[in-house]
Amino acid sequence: MAGTMPHAVFVETDVGPDGAAVAYAAELPGCAVVAATPDEAVAGIPRRAGQFAAWLRSMGEPAPTFIGDNWYEVERAAARPAHRAAFSLDELPPSGAEMEAWLRWLELAREELAAAVDAVGDPPPTAVSAIAEQDRTFVTELGASPPPPVDDSLDALYQAREALTGALDAAGPGASGVRRILRVAIADDLRLADDLRAAGG
Numbered sequence: 001m002a003g004t005m006p007h008a009v010f011v012e013t014d015v016g017p018d019g020a021a022v023a024y025a026a027e028l029p030g031c032a033v034v035a036a037t038p039d040e041a042v043a044g045i046p047r048r049a050g051q052f053a054a055w056l057r058s059m060g061e062p063a064p065t066f067i068g069d070n071w072y073e074v075e076r077a078a079a080r081p082a083h084r085a086a087f088s089l090d091e092l093p094p095s096g097a098e099m100e101a102w103l104r105w106l107e108l109a110r111e112e113l114a115a116a117v118d119a120v121g122d123p124p125p126t127a128v129s130a131i132a133e134q135d136r137t138f139v140t141e142l143g144a145s146p147p148p149p150v151d152d153s154l155d156a157l158y159q160a161r162e163a164l165t166g167a168l169d170a171a172g173p174g175a176s177g178v179r180r181i182l183r184v185a186i187a188d189d190l191r192l193a194d195d196l197r198a199a200g201g
Helices: 038-043 045-058 096-120 125-141 153-171 178-199
Strands: 007-015 020-025 032-035 071-078
Touching: 007 038, 020 038, 020 045, 020 178, 032 038, 032 045, 032 178, 038 045, 038 071, 045 071, 096 153, 096 178, 125 153, 125 178, 153 178
Parallel strands: 007 071
Antiparallel strands: 007 020, 020 032
């Protein structure tokens, strides 16, 4: 059965000021686990993949069912200042259908983050600003001009995501870095949403 086949995991190290490791499920762009060490991050992927697939299905998106926990690390790379790590798979452009699906996931992830921000009421402005700034960086990488900065962190969050979505649409699936950008943007939105919910009790 396809569900029992081994599944690839990519590991990004040295992420953020605390030097965290992030493991990504290669088959589910945006499905990620953040941990103190690479081994801990990879160990969390089977459970996270199940949660991520269930989340997609709850949103009306098709998602695979994974059987067993045969996930293994295939590649590791370190993040660099202002540039998240890329892996060999990121060099392959997504198909048109994949691009459409992942753009929907991107929108769903931002909706999750927006709901978490609303629930908290007063989210840490630094964390929200970091997401907006990353979106702006991605817009520049795609060859577009990011919007001018605004003072309000929430306005900046929505403005930057709108610009990123527009840049991805304009660039198309063949543009360099599209797969990496979608993977990281989805994962980081969901990570911050989870962190805000946890902090809010």
